[in-house]
Amino acid sequence: MRDVYVIGAGMTPFGELWNKSMREIFVDASLAAIQDAGVDHVDSLYVGAMSPGLFIGQEHLGAVVADFLGITPIAATRVESACASGGISFRQAFLEVASGASDIVLAGGVEKMTDGADVTEALATAADQEYEVYHGITFPGLYAMIARAHMHQFGTTREQLAAVAVKNHRNGMKNPNAQFRSELTLEQVMKSTMVADPLRLLDCSPVSDGGAAVIVASAEVASKLKRKNVKVTASAQASDTITLHDRKQLTTLDAVVRASEKAYKMASKKPGDINFAEVHDCFTIAEIVITEDLGFFEKGKGGEAVEKGLTARESGKIPINSSGGLKSKGHPVGATGIAQIIELYEQLSGRAGDRQVKAAKVGLAQNMGGSGASCVVHILEAT
Amino acid sequence: MISPRYAREIPHRYQLLAARCSSCGSIAFPPRRVCRKCQGQKFEAAKLSSEGTILTFTVIRVGADRFSKQTPYAVAIVELNDGVKITTQIADADVDTLQIGQKVRLVFRKIQEDGKAGILCYGYKAVLV
Numbered sequence: 001m002r003d004v005y006v007i008g009a010g011m012t013p014f015g016e017l018w019n020k021s022m023r024e025i026f027v028d029a030s031l032a033a034i035q036d037a038g039v040d041h042v043d044s045l046y047v048g049a050m051s052p053g054l055f056i057g058q059e060h061l062g063a064v065v066a067d068f069l070g071i072t073p074i075a076a077t078r079v080e081s082a083c084a085s086g087g088i089s090f091r092q093a094f095l096e097v098a099s100g101a102s103d104i105v106l107a108g109g110v111e112k113m114t115d116g117a118d119v120t121e122a123l124a125t126a127a128d129q130e131y132e133v134y135h136g137i138t139f140p141g142l143y144a145m146i147a148r149a150h151m152h153q154f155g156t157t158r159e160q161l162a163a164v165a166v167k168n169h170r171n172g173m174k175n176p177n178a179q180f181r182s183e184l185t186l187e188q189v190m191k192s193t194m195v196a197d198p199l200r201l202l203d204c205s206p207v208s209d210g211g212a213a214v215i216v217a218s219a220e221v222a223s224k225l226k227r228k229n230v231k232v233t234a235s236a237q238a239s240d241t242i243t244l245h246d247r248k249q250l251t252t253l254d255a256v257v258r259a260s261e262k263a264y265k266m267a268s269k270k271p272g273d274i275n276f277a278e279v280h281d282c283f284t285i286a287e288i289v290i291t292e293d294l295g296f297f298e299k300g301k302g303g304e305a306v307e308k309g310l311t312a313r314e315s316g317k318i319p320i321n322s323s324g325g326l327k328s329k330g331h332p333v334g335a336t337g338i339a340q341i342i343e344l345y346e347q348l349s350g351r352a353g354d355r356q357v358k359a360a361k362v363g364l365a366q367n368m369g370g371s372g373a374s375c376v377v378h379i380l381e382a383t
Numbered sequence: 384m385i386s387p388r389y390a391r392e393i394p395h396r397y398q399l400l401a402a403r404c405s406s407c408g409s410i411a412f413p414p415r416r417v418c419r420k421c422q423g424q425k426f427e428a429a430k431l432s433s434e435g436t437i438l439t440f441t442v443i444r445v446g447a448d449r450f451s452k453q454t455p456y457a458v459a460i461v462e463l464n465d466g467v468k469i470t471t472q473i474a475d476a477d478v479d480t481l482q483i484g485q486k487v488r489l490v491f492r493k494i495q496e497d498g499k500a501g502i503l504c505y506g507y508k509a510v511l512v
Contacts, residue, residue: 121447130392131413132470134506135494136443136450137458144441145460152439152483197442241419245460245468250439 001098005222005229006380007215008037009342014210014330015179022056022112022209023068029211029335030069030108037215038225043102044075048089048109049334050082054122056115065108082126083282085109086212086337087367087376093216094235094378103221108213109339111332119207123333126370128243140204140283142244142371144196147285149250151198153300156288158198160303162189164284165202165327167306171313172324174355177339179208179330189284203284205325210332212339230348234269234379236262244371251300255375256293256366263377264295269362271295274379276318276347276357277364278340281325287311290366291320294377319357322347337367341378348382386502396506397491399433401467402426412467433489434512435463442478449495457481461509463489474508486512 010032012025020028026047034042045066053059059078066076079089086109093107113119124133127142150156166186172178184202192202222229238258241247248254264270271294279294281287288302296318297305305311311320323329323343326336344363346352352360361382368375394400395413402414406423412431417424440459443450450456457473459481473481474492487509494506 118448120445121449124447133447134504135458135470135472135508136446136453136456137441137470138443138446140445141441141443141458145439145458148441148483149439194442194444196444199441243470245470246419250460 002100003219004094004097004232005217005219006232006341006345007217007222007225007229008033008039009214009345010036011177011212011335011339011342012210013177014208014332014335014339016114017209018114020209022052022058022110023064025112025209025211026065026108026110027068029110030065030106030213033106033108033213033215039104039215039217039221042071042074042104042106042215044096045106045108046077046079046089046092047334048079048085048087048337049111050080050085051122051125052112054125055117056112081374082369083280083333084337084367084369084374084376085334087340087365087378088237088337090214090216090338090341090378091235091237091376094232097216097218103218105216106213107216107338108211109335109337110211111334112209113207113332114209132243138196140196140199143283143285144199145244146250146289146371147198150285150289153251154303156303158190159186160288160307161198161203161284162186163306164281164287165189167312168281168321168325168327171322171355172328174353175324175329178324178328179206180328199283199285205282205327205331208330208332210330210335210339212335212342214338214341214345228349229383230345230380231383232378233381234263234267234377236260236266237374237376238262240373242370242373251289253289253293253368253372253375255372256290256368259375259377260294260366263364263379267379269379273362274318274364275360275362276322277320277366278323278325278343279320279366280336280368281321281327282331284327287320287325294364294366313355313357322352322355322357337365337376340365340367341380344380348380389502389504399431399489399507401429401431403429410465410467412469431467432464435461435487437473437481437483437485437487438462438468439483440473440481459509461487472508473510475510488512
């Protein structure tokens with residue numbers, strides 16, 4: 001496989017973008033990425049989107065966005081893997097450049113969630129419709145069941161869950177594209193409305209609109225640019241049972257374990273070699289479980305780690321979600337995986353401004369779909 | 384819910400019909416074409432145990448629109464006595480006193496209504512024993 005680099009990035013602010021359509025959001029992010037990279041064309045594009053059909057009644061997204069970017073007749077493909085759509089869009093672009101089929105590929109993601117659809121029902125389509133959702137489970141409900149099992153098995157506390165939200169909001173305050181740039185206190189999280197016991201409103205990532213795009217390119221293209229580029233040293237993906245109840249364990253996300261094992265092997269890295277990570281904190285419990293399953297902390301110790309500040313941006317052993325994560329930055333589902341890559345890119349090229357992580361040389365992005373039935377992990381390194 | 388889609392699931396939801404893999408003996412619920420454990424493709428009909436234990440649960444306070452009249456309601460992952468795990472509501476219980484490890488049995492109940500003019504949808508719920 002050929003070496004692959006990220007050479008440019010662009011995104012819209014995440015939030016309730018009522019004055020912008022999905023296509024405008026995607027085009028804004030893509031134009032910013034193309035301009036940032038300084039390229040005059042792309043060979044093809046991928047767009048990650050979970051469910052534009054349910055959110056705005058529009059499918060056939062590849063053609064829609066290629067048309068509105070004015071770059072037909074290039075190959076344009078929509079990628080779907082629930083909340084991992086963005087990360088897998090990036091992986092498709094990576095594979096296309098690595099294979100030699102293309103030299104410059106745009107990997108993007110978008111979601112338009114505030115146009116009036118029943119968002120709870122639309123998101124629930126990422127679970128088993130007949131044997132989970134039929135019985136009235138929701139996504140907060142699925143993660144609540146993971147949380148309760150984790151609390152029961154390892155003694156994880158309600159305060160430790162809340163500490164994830166507090167930390168991520170503190171990071172998001174320094175991210176100009178974040179949806180919620182406000183400080184949260186532990187007490188605010190603990191007293192927010194109960195959604196699905198034991199998870200409360202402020203344990204949940206928000207409903208958001210937003211788009212994100214990066215340009216990936218071959219070494220030959222990257223070497224012609226007069227700036228620091230970022231190399232993609234691993235891309236790995238794994239799947240698991242669609243239902244949460246069929247998993248081997250309720251407190252381990254096996255797809256995260258498997259994808260990260262493959263990624264570490266591909267990049268010749270160990271968990272201890274990773275300087276910082278963006279992980280899929282769709283709910284506070286998810287960040288705790290993921291940081292364990294990525295090998296950053298022993299199983300059952302993820303709650304304690306966040307409480308002790310081991311994942312803090314400023315002084316943590318391994319800063320997690322310096323961007324604010326899904327919780328504070330926002331979670332326009334299809335865009336999330338690309339926004340994680342953008343945070344890695346900005347940190348590794350020293351452009352993260354007020355939220356710059358010290359000595360950021362190796363970053364990991366973990367993006368997953370549903371209750372963990374699909375997961376994609378990337379490792380990026382400064383060159 | 385479109386009725387052919389509903390009708391296809393009736394044997395599993397009403398009668399707990401499952402499939403036992405002829406090569407490794409593991410039970411698939413709902414029945415499937417390929418065994419998850421051994422990739423075997425031969426199965427014989429089996430009926431699920433209707434008793435089990437709560438492995439974890441939640442109380443849904445904010446539901447999708449079609450469940451919004453039922454909130455708050457408890458949903459659990461139950462391990463049946465034959466080892467099969469399912470997601471099911473816990474009915475007839477004080478949702479604030481549920482515990483992991485409680486014993487339950489499955490009963491036949493209405494699950495949801497398909498809008499004002501659609502069909503009534505049935506299946507299993509668990510009750511404490």
